[in-house]
Amino acid sequence: ARSQNAFGKGLLGLLARDHLDEDAWEEIEDSLITADVGIDATRDIVDRLRERTRVLGTRSAGELRDLLATELVTALDPGLDRSLRTTGRDGVPAVLLVVGVNGAGKTTTCGKIARVLVADGRSVTLGAADTFRAAAADQLETWGGRVGAETVRGAEGADPASVAFDAVRRGIDAGTDTVLIDTAGRLQNKIGLMDELGKVKRVVEKHGPIDETLLILDATTGQNGLEQARVFTEVVNVTGVVLTKLDGTAKGGIVIAVQRKLGIPVKLVGLGEGADDLAPFDPAQFVDALLGTEPLARDA
Amino acid sequence: MFDTLSDRLSGIFTKLRGKGRLTDADIDATAREIRLALLEADVALPVVKGFIANVKERARSAEVSQALNPAQQIVKIVNEELINVLGGEGRRLQFAKQPPTVIMLAGLQGSGKTTLAGKLARWLKAQGHQPLLVAADLQRPNAVGQLQVLGGRAGVEVYAPEPGNGTGDPVQVARASIEHAKRAARDIVIVDTAGRLGIDAEMMQQAADIRDAVDPDEVIFVIDAMVGQDAVRTAEAFRDGVGITGVVLSKLDGDARGGAALSVREVTGQPILFASTGEKLEDFDVFHPDRMASRILGMGDVLTLIEQA
Numbered sequence: 001a002r003s004q005n006a007f008g009k010g011l012l013g014l015l016a017r018d019h020l021d022e023d024a025w026e027e028i029e030d031s032l033i034t035a036d037v038g039i040d041a042t043r044d045i046v047d048r049l050r051e052r053t054r055v056l057g058t059r060s061a062g063e064l065r066d067l068l069a070t071e072l073v074t075a076l077d078p079g080l081d082r083s084l085r086t087t088g089r090d091g092v093p094a095v096l097l098v099v100g101v102n103g104a105g106k107t108t109t110c111g112k113i114a115r116v117l118v119a120d121g122r123s124v125t126l127g128a129a130d131t132f133r134a135a136a137a138d139q140l141e142t143w144g145g146r147v148g149a150e151t152v153r154g155a156e157g158a159d160p161a162s163v164a165f166d167a168v169r170r171g172i173d174a175g176t177d178t179v180l181i182d183t184a185g186r187l188q189n190k191i192g193l194m195d196e197l198g199k200v201k202r203v204v205e206k207h208g209p210i211d212e213t214l215l216i217l218d219a220t221t222g223q224n225g226l227e228q229a230r231v232f233t234e235v236v237n238v239t240g241v242v243l244t245k246l247d248g249t250a251k252g253g254i255v256i257a258v259q260r261k262l263g264i265p266v267k268l269v270g271l272g273e274g275a276d277d278l279a280p281f282d283p284a285q286f287v288d289a290l291l292g293t294e295p296l297a298r299d300a
Numbered sequence: 301m302f303d304t305l306s307d308r309l310s311g312i313f314t315k316l317r318g319k320g321r322l323t324d325a326d327i328d329a330t331a332r333e334i335r336l337a338l339l340e341a342d343v344a345l346p347v348v349k350g351f352i353a354n355v356k357e358r359a360r361s362a363e364v365s366q367a368l369n370p371a372q373q374i375v376k377i378v379n380e381e382l383i384n385v386l387g388g389e390g391r392r393l394q395f396a397k398q399p400p401t402v403i404m405l406a407g408l409q410g411s412g413k414t415t416l417a418g419k420l421a422r423w424l425k426a427q428g429h430q431p432l433l434v435a436a437d438l439q440r441p442n443a444v445g446q447l448q449v450l451g452g453r454a455g456v457e458v459y460a461p462e463p464g465n466g467t468g469d470p471v472q473v474a475r476a477s478i479e480h481a482k483r484a485a486r487d488i489v490i491v492d493t494a495g496r497l498g499i500d501a502e503m504m505q506q507a508a509d510i511r512d513a514v515d516p517d518e519v520i521f522v523i524d525a526m527v528g529q530d531a532v533r534t535a536e537a538f539r540d541g542v543g544i545t546g547v548v549l550s551k552l553d554g555d556a557r558g559g560a561a562l563s564v565r566e567v568t569g570q571p572i573l574f575a576s577t578g579e580k581l582e583d584f585d586v587f588h589p590d591r592m593a594s595r596i597l598g599m600g601d602v603l604t605l606i607e608q609a
């Protein structure tokens with residue numbers, strides 16, 4: 001069992017109070033900040049919450065907690081379509097491009113997504129367009145072997161765009177359903193590397209449009225996560241976020257800012273290093289875990 | 301990307317200009333802005349609270365009220381305190397009296413351990429040492445191969461008796477590596493370990509077992525500079541789980557402010573030894589607390605600002 005986070009404890013304190021004083025509000029603000037929600041989003045959310053409690057005449061901390069959860073879920077726009085476009089058209093495979101900063105979990109997520117698709121009876125081609133990091137292609141190939149997907153790779157130091165192009169070519173020729181392209185980690189302030197990524201996208205699109213571009217965000221990431229989402233979206237038009245490493249103590253609150261500011265939905269969450277540790281993103285569950293009441297379980 | 305502290309403070313400074321003395325309200329207003337800037341830089345909340353309390357206390361003391369320009373003085377205090385918490389002069393690696401010196405790396409998944417192993421090996425070799433890299437991450441797919449490639453680039457031997465990918469006992473490999481190092485006359489052993497979560501009791505125990513098997517002179521906690529509020533909990537878990545003697549901040553070539561540096565220093569009490577600043581083996585530097593202080597607060601701008609205040 002996981003211990004409750006600061007909010008959980010704070011909430012117990014709140015429950016003991018019979019009215020909501022300034023300290024109570026500060027506790028709420030603090031708990032959001034400790035979950036990496038960020039100052040701007042925290043303030044907006046708390047302001048709205050204050051307004052609503054005033055209108056509704058909320059007294060008890062239990063009601064307040066429910067209202068806060070509702071605010072947070074609303075901030076995540078639960079009506080959004082979070083499905084993954086993994087089905088191609090006219091005999092052409094669906095193409096998914098996987099991007100993000102170094103070490104976020106891109107390669108692992110490629111393996112996990114492939115696992116889900118293969119288990120669903122679909123064929124998958126993996127494209128090892130990380131030709132830079134030591135043993136990156138081997139790592140993807142290991143995943144391919146684990147889950148039953150072919151891996152297309154180039155020589156070390158090869159042009160990532162041409163490897164990605166070849167992977168899609170191979171997917172078309174072999175008639176696979178989905179092509180997943182793993183790319184090298186890059187920090188979003190590296191202009192040269194971001195240009196390289198833009199080129200990968202353009203070259204792949206010679207085969208047709210990319211169906212899904214997934215930004216992998218590590219749940220431990222703080223406020224820089226928003227900047228990551230902003231720049232990657234600018235360069236390759238991110239269509240969804242995968243929030244990894246949610247099996248740790250980090251809450252991943254930065255995705256609230258990403259959703260609010262950029263409108264990019266989280267589609268999947270990573271809950272471990274194993275092939276099956278991937279789950280759809282459920283806003284209500286995520287908020288419960290963020291508020292420390294119900295940690296996300298691997299079998300969520 | 302963010303409002304820098306100088307943006308935040310310039311308004312306050314304008315108001316304070318010409319005032320000979322700061323009221324408590326002035327100090328509170330300045331402290332509030334500094335608090336926000338620290339939070340935006342991802343310094344963990346409990347650390348921010350303690351830090352601000354210190355700053356306020358010093359700001360209320362005689363040194364400020366007697367200063368010529370009190371607002372300027374507060375910012376100087378913040379800067380000094382930051383550098384202070386970040387480690388002042390810093391520290392060098394501790395070497396064993398009887399070689400080999402053993403350096404064990406530990407941290408969360410993807411934080412930059414294996415890359416750092418290669419960097420340390422290259423750096424130490426350039427100083428005339430004979431390092432040995434040890435592949436004790438037998439879990440992450442192709443971690444062993446990754447270390448072998450990096451060892452090749454650094455021109456350093458890699459001890460990798462097990463293939464990894466779930467095969468082999470990392471504790472056993474770590475233990476045997478010390479004998480191997482002695483036989484091969486290596487004077488430094490760098491042990492790469494698998495990434496692990498602070499709350500993964502089994503994996504933390506494994507880390508403790510590796511530590512006990514190699515009796516390291518340094519246990520270096522590698523943490524990603526982009527980490528947010530979780531830095532405190534994770535650092536506590538590694539401090540309690542394996543014991544930390546030093547910290548390396550990785551991915552400092554990014555544009556994260558890196559407030560985690562402050563959090564980790566505060567929690568572990570151990571020095572930040574190095575900054576990892578890129579993917580290539582030469583992207584590596586000793587840690588400079590003063591530069592980090594400026595970075596966390598956008599202090600370069602602030603120092604200019606106080607000159608005008």
Ligand SMILES: Nc1nc2c(ncn2[C@@H]2O[C@H](COP(=O)(O)OP(=O)(O)OP(=O)(O)O)[C@@H](O)[C@H]2O)c(=O)[nH]1
Nearest residue numbers: 102103104105106107108185245270271272409410
């Ligand atoms: N606990 C946990 N670990 C994860 C998760 N996803 C990935 N990892 C681990 O994080 C580390 C980095 O994962 P990778 O998939 O190699 O990350 P990447 O983004 O491809 O890294 P680069 O290609 O080097 O930029 C590995 O040790 C993974 O096993 C997750 O959801 N939970």
Ligand SMILES: Nc1nc2c(ncn2[C@@H]2O[C@H](COP(=O)(O)OP(=O)(O)OP(=O)(O)O)[C@@H](O)[C@H]2O)c(=O)[nH]1
Nearest residue numbers: 102103409410411412413414415495551576577578
């Ligand atoms: N930009 C940048 N990338 C880095 C730095 N240090 C490591 N990386 C990259 O971050 C990713 C993860 O680095 P690794 O050294 O594999 O991290 P690790 O801690 O060994 O990861 P696991 O073994 O999976 O836990 C790789 O893509 C590295 O190239 C750095 O200082 N700057």
Ligand SMILES: [Mg+2]
Nearest residue numbers: 106107130136
């Ligand atoms: Mg990868």
Ligand SMILES: [Mg+2]
Nearest residue numbers: 413414437443
């Ligand atoms: Mg590693």
